[in-house]
Amino acid sequence: MASPTTEDHPPHIGIDGINEETQQISEKDIVLEKGGEKDMAPLPGSSSIHRSSSRPQLDVSGAAIQGNFEEKDPTILLPNQSDDISHLALDIGGSLIKLVYFSRHADRQVDDRRKRKVKERLGVSNGSRRSYPILGGRLHFVKFETSKLNECLDFIYSKQLHRGGMDSRCWPSDAPQSENAVIKATGGGAYKFADLFKERLGVSIEKEDEMNCLVAGANFLLKAIRHEAFTHMEGHKEFVQIDQNELFPYLLVNIGSGVSMIKVDGDGEFQRVSGTNVGGGTYWGLGRLLTKCKSFDELLELSQRGDNSTIDMLVGDIYGGMDYSKIGLSASTIASSFGKAISENKELEDYKPEDISLSLLRMISYNIGQIAYLNALRFGLKRIFFGGFFIRGHAYTMDTISFAVQFWSKGDAQAMFLRHEGFLGALGAFMSYEKHGLDDLMVHQLVERFPMGAPYIGGNVHGPPLGDLNEKISWMEKFVRKGTEITAPVPMAPPATTGLGGFEVPSSKGVLRPDASKLNVGVLHLVPSLEVFPLLADPRTYEPNTIDLSDHGELEYWFTVLSEHLSDLVDKAVASEGGTDDAKRRGDAFARAFSAHLARLMEEPAAYGKLGLANLLELREECLREFHFFDAYRTIKQRENEASLAVLPDLLLELDSMTEDMRLLTLIEGVLAANIFDWGSRACVDLYHKGTIIEIYRMSRKKMQRPWRVDDFDAFKERMLGSGERKPQPHKRALLFVDNSGADIVLGMLPLARELLRRGTEVVLVANSLPALNDVTAMELPDIVAEAAKHCDILRGAAEAGGLLVDAMSNIQDGYKEDTPSVPLMVVENGCGSPCIDLRQVSSELAAAAKDADLVILEGMGRSLHTNYNAKFKCDALKLAMVKNQRLAQKLVKGNIYDCVCRYEPAS
Ligand SMILES: Nc1ncnc2c1ncn2[C@@H]1O[C@H](COP(=O)(O)OP(=O)(O)O)[C@@H](O)[C@H]1O
Numbered sequence: 001m002a003s004p005t006t007e008d009h010p011p012h013i014g015i016d017g018i019n020e021e022t023q024q025i026s027e028k029d030i031v032l033e034k035g036g037e038k039d040m041a042p043l044p045g046s047s048s049i050h051r052s053s054s055r056p057q058l059d060v061s062g063a064a065i066q067g068n069f070e071e072k073d074p075t076i077l078l079p080n081q082s083d084d085i086s087h088l089a090l091d092i093g094g095s096l097i098k099l100v101y102f103s104r105h106a107d108r109q110v111d112d113r114r115k116r117k118v119k120e121r122l123g124v125s126n127g128s129r130r131s132y133p134i135l136g137g138r139l140h141f142v143k144f145e146t147s148k149l150n151e152c153l154d155f156i157y158s159k160q161l162h163r164g165g166m167d168s169r170c171w172p173s174d175a176p177q178s179e180n181a182v183i184k185a186t187g188g189g190a191y192k193f194a195d196l197f198k199e200r201l202g203v204s205i206e207k208e209d210e211m212n213c214l215v216a217g218a219n220f221l222l223k224a225i226r227h228e229a230f231t232h233m234e235g236h237k238e239f240v241q242i243d244q245n246e247l248f249p250y251l252l253v254n255i256g257s258g259v260s261m262i263k264v265d266g267d268g269e270f271q272r273v274s275g276t277n278v279g280g281g282t283y284w285g286l287g288r289l290l291t292k293c294k295s296f297d298e299l300l301e302l303s304q305r306g307d308n309s310t311i312d313m314l315v316g317d318i319y320g321g322m323d324y325s326k327i328g329l330s331a332s333t334i335a336s337s338f339g340k341a342i343s344e345n346k347e348l349e350d351y352k353p354e355d356i357s358l359s360l361l362r363m364i365s366y367n368i369g370q371i372a373y374l375n376a377l378r379f380g381l382k383r384i385f386f387g388g389f390f391i392r393g394h395a396y397t398m399d400t401i402s403f404a405v406q407f408w409s410k411g412d413a414q415a416m417f418l419r420h421e422g423f424l425g426a427l428g429a430f431m432s433y434e435k436h437g438l439d440d441l442m443v444h445q446l447v448e449r450f451p452m453g454a455p456y457i458g459g460n461v462h463g464p465p466l467g468d469l470n471e472k473i474s475w476m477e478k479f480v481r482k483g484t485e486i487t488a489p490v491p492m493a494p495p496a497t498t499g500l501g502g503f504e505v506p507s508s509k510g511v512l513r514p515d516a517s518k519l520n521v522g523v524l525h526l527v528p529s530l531e532v533f534p535l536l537a538d539p540r541t542y543e544p545n546t547i548d549l550s551d552h553g554e555l556e557y558w559f560t561v562l563s564e565h566l567s568d569l570v571d572k573a574v575a576s577e578g579g580t581d582d583a584k585r586r587g588d589a590f591a592r593a594f595s596a597h598l599a600r601l602m603e604e605p606a607a608y609g610k611l612g613l614a615n616l617l618e619l620r621e622e623c624l625r626e627f628h629f630f631d632a633y634r635t636i637k638q639r640e641n642e643a644s645l646a647v648l649p650d651l652l653l654e655l656d657s658m659t660e661d662m663r664l665l666t667l668i669e670g671v672l673a674a675n676i677f678d679w680g681s682r683a684c685v686d687l688y689h690k691g692t693i694i695e696i697y698r699m700s701r702k703k704m705q706r707p708w709r710v711d712d713f714d715a716f717k718e719r720m721l722g723s724g725e726r727k728p729q730p731h732k733r734a735l736l737f738v739d740n741s742g743a744d745i746v747l748g749m750l751p752l753a754r755e756l757l758r759r760g761t762e763v764v765l766v767a768n769s770l771p772a773l774n775d776v777t778a779m780e781l782p783d784i785v786a787e788a789a790k791h792c793d794i795l796r797g798a799a800e801a802g803g804l805l806v807d808a809m810s811n812i813q814d815g816y817k818e819d820t821p822s823v824p825l826m827v828v829e830n831g832c833g834s835p836c837i838d839l840r841q842v843s844s845e846l847a848a849a850a851k852d853a854d855l856v857i858l859e860g861m862g863r864s865l866h867t868n869y870n871a872k873f874k875c876d877a878l879k880l881a882m883v884k885n886q887r888l889a890q891k892l893v894k895g896n897i898y899d900c901v902c903r904y905e906p907a908s
Pocket residue numbers: 091092093094095096097145187255256257258279280281282283284296297387388389390391392422
């Protein structure tokens with residue numbers, strides 16, 4: 001996934017509505033939200049962190065369908081619709097118009113009691129340390145063909161992007177919409193079409209220098225987006241970690257209609273050193289004439305089936321099948337592109353269009369690679385970044401360019417490509433609005449999400465905006481008919497190798513699909529409140545994912561696990577929404593959308609940036625939210641909480657009767673045993689048919705013999721209780737990253753929290769901002785703590801001290817009052833809505849709570865095994881989980897399913 005970074009985290013994969021049409025989809029989502037929200041528990045994350053669901057109301061007044069809806073592409077115009085603030089910048093090139101626009105939605109901040117208390121206690125800022133705030137919102141990337149400028153104007157109009165509260169040069173502006181609205185634009189079309197924009201949209205175009213924009217866009221992407229740059233050699237894609245301090249100098253080669261080569265020495269420091277008129281326009285223009293192809297993608301597609309040796313003159317053709325080894329040329333090297341066409345008695349019709357397309361593609365890509373290398377050589381540059389839409393994420397084009405650079409530089413220079421390849425200029429134009437703060441944004445404040453339609457339509461806009469959830473579902477039904485049938489891994493052809501010297505036929509066939517699905521760019525969510533977890537020992541080397549899915553065997557396995565789990569998940573999700581026909585339809589659409597993403601990722605695992613298991617698990621949650629399943633396990637969670645709270649008093653009595661040593665062991669055993677309640681694990685879900693919650697819990701506890709598979713309990717105990725006469729200082733503050741609802745939190749983590757509190761350690765329970773599987777959320781926790789506190793003075797005193805309990809609670813009559821004020825128990829949200837956690841992007845609450853913490857306890861498979869198993873912290877860290885998956889148990893700990901992990905690492 002992209003943003004899936006090199007200082008850099010894997011981009012989050014998520015979903016957001018159809019990309020290009022993303023906003024249209026989102027807009028109507030709201031209509032449904034309006035009707036459906038009243039019977040929905042308030043969402044815990046409806047704050048700045050609530051990344052997916054805070055959407056504006058749709059104003060459909062005055063909406064009109066232009067043309068007949070039955071027709072192919074009717075246009076729906078929503079003249080009165082606009083997001084709170086939208087901003088737009090354009091790059092109007094010779095071939096394509098690129099749009100970058102920003103949408104900001106109303107913050108539906110839920111300022112509940114818990115949040116207020118946490119803010120008070122921890123002094124949480126809103127994450128912004130600037131004199132003007134950066135806005136939270138989303139950046140969208142959309143393109144149109146320049147010849148279809150009208151479609152582009154309709155799109156801008158329907159979304160009212162030209163009226164987004166912009167005030168001359170600056171944004172944001174709270175000023176009323178200006179009559180003299182200005183749109184920043186670059187590219188030749190900014191000059192050519194300025195009058196048309198004025199006429200059609202009433203806006204003036206403010207022209208920005210194209211080279212300036214290209215450089216600003218490239219610098220922004222290379223600094224702020226994780227997994228932006230990658231190499232592509234012999235069909236193998238690898239993301240490159242760019243150290244911000246070592247970015248400059250580099251050569252930027254933008255392959256649009258024509259080609260620019262720019263030596264970049266810093267922000268705003270550059271020189272256009274070269275260029276060539278043989279570029280993307282040449283391939284498409286000449287290709288169209290020679291093959292009669294109707295679209296660029298068709299031409300590119302053709303090349304995949306081509307054999308250029310029928311038309312190119314090879315060294316072997318000249319040397320009678322021999323290599324010209326003296327100068328390092330093999331028989332299969334192209335001596336002269338299209339050279340065979342001279343010597344044969346053939347007409348154009350006698351050549352296959354496939355072969356022509358391939359020959360042309362090779363000629364142009366190779367030529368650009370070679371010129372780029374010569375310029376890199378001229379200025380002593382080692383790194384060359386290639387952008388522009390000619391590349392179009394096409395494996396063969398990239399391989400050819402890489403080959404040329406590698407071959408001519410003898411491996412000294414490196415070709416790299418950019419995921420946002422064609423959007424550099426548009427992004428740069430966008431950045432040229434003053435005071436948007438975008439250039440200050442840091443990598444951890446950006447979350448990339450991949451829209452529902454991403455596997456199908458990439459960044460192209462066809463037809464009308466999708467109106468509402470209903471249309472979105474219809475779209476899934478229409479276009480993704482086979483979605484739910486994808487239950488087994490899609491076979492993937494092993495990448496063929498071309499051999500450095502040979503380089504004969506495309507090595508990566510079958511990657512490009514004719515439906516333009518190859519634009520691997522998501523919607524960038526700007527979340528200024530996200531922060532890097534301050535207790536990470538080294539954020540630069542931190543990698544959240546333990547399992548790297550670029551290993552194809554791993555990908556296949558997890559793909560199958562998630563596919564097989566899908567029908568159970570859909571059942572739960574549909575049931576959580578009352579099992580209505582509407583819920584069933586949404587459930588089906590969810591399954592199609594998620595399966596489609598899985599299939600896309602099977603086909604190209606790096607499509608959304610570097611892919612880890614955590615990204616897949618998050619993608620699943622985002623897909624659910626996309627179809628308005630906001631808490632699929634709600635009833636299950638409630639039922640399990642109640643059952644567990646009923647037995648909590650007995651457990652606490654049992655614990656209180658033990659010695660300190662025994663109690664600590666029993667508590668850790670309890671956490672591990674209760675972690676069995678995991679609705680995300682196939683094996684566990686099967687298990688739940690075999691007994692009641694309490695029976696399973698007891699059975700699980702009985703099996704807790706030490707040594708566990710990973711067992712650092714003795715070291716942890718020594719830190720907690722000391723040895724012999726030595727009594728260690730208790731920790732000052734512990735952060736407990738909690739996992740599941742029910743027994744897990746109530747009978748596992750809360751009793752452990754109570755022990756820490758009893759020893760004078762402040763406890764912060766860190767829980768999800770949004771629901772994911774049966775994980776407990778920060779919104780749900782205060783009620784659970786309040787219930788537990790009814791049975792326990794320690795918890796009660798601490799919860800009061802932490803502001804978790806309302807005053808009425810303290811009147812409970814049990815005659816007990818502590819003499820000394822209790823250390824506080826608090827709850828903070830972690831900033832995510834996934835079973836895993838990427839500690840480079842956490843809530844400001846959590847970051848604030850971490851400042852005084854000297855113990856981190858991570859619980860559960862998602863947070864302590866799939867992610868963070870290898871994470872190193874500045875403070876003591878304890879990782880506790882039951883492994884509820886056989887393969888993971890084997891791979892990670894050389895053990896078996898239901899083995900336990902108790903990994904303790906003192907401060908590093
Ligand atoms: N859908 C498409 N339609 C036309 N050209 C495309 C398309 N996708 C990729 N291309 C290629 O991208 C080139 C345009 O790249 P771009 O970076 O947008 O440059 P420009 O700013 O000159 O339009 C085209 O000349 C063509 O080679």
